[in-house]
């Protein structure tokens with residue numbers, strides 16, 4: 001991975017990188033924050049998956065996560081939200097294609113050649129960053145909206161890889177909401193049984209709650225009822241015995257103002273399991 005830019009913040013290093021991804025068959029960029037402790041010893045990592053229309057820079061510039069990550073000694077690994085480049089197929093809509101990879105492995109043409117974000121986040125990215133930076137193999141995963149869906153799906157399916165899972169305003173039940181139904185039809189085809197591998201509600205029903213899960217949801221979120229459906233996640237938390245918890249916040253919307261208000265709580269939640 002090649003360093004594109006680097007700045008010092010809160011005693012640590014905020015780094016932007018580019019690399020050729022063999023999983024996605026394209027060049028990718030990502031951001032990494034290394035806390036000051038990484039100068040002396042290996043540190044654990046929190047992966048943060050962003051939402052529709054985002055790159056790695058939305059979270060790294062708007063969430064304000066670095067101050068507390070520096071105090072706690074946790075690295076932040078912030079990938080892009082889809083494959084990129086002129087060779088990558090796209091559609092002219094904000095909720096599908098580039099910027100909207102939905103953290104799955106596409107099975108349908110023309111998407112499957114590049115849209116393999118599930119494998120990229122789970123395998124290629126940790127191997128690459130852990131080979132280059134002083135990181136332990138202790139990881140947790142978080143995300144926002146489409147990225148909250150990604151964090152829940154990847155975390156629930158791979159409890160041996162992630163100590164804890166959190167999400168801001170996640171798409172909890174993508175097989176039952178317009179964003180998910182459109183994207184899954186294109187990426188995965190029309191067999192709805194195959195969609196269940198990428199639906200947090202269906203996965204928790206099947207796998208249970210192995211790792212701790214924290215969800216924060218604003219009650220003034222304009223996507224709440226149609227796209228996010230926290231009540232479906234609450235129902236499956238209630239059905240399955242486990243520590244999953246959804247915190248509802250009066251007056252907060254879907255934006256990074258919400259994420260920046262609650263990021264400290266989510267970082268401290270993960271620190272409990274990572275450190």
Ligand SMILES: N[C@@H](CCC(=O)N[C@@H](CSC=O)C(=O)NCC(=O)O)C(=O)O
Pocket residue numbers: 050051052053054058062094144145146147254255256
């Ligand atoms: N129509 C809007 C929708 C895009 C949007 O709200 N994106 C969110 C994530 S939504 C779910 O994944 C986001 O994080 N935007 C970036 C930001 O910095 O706020 C639009 O096209 O803007």
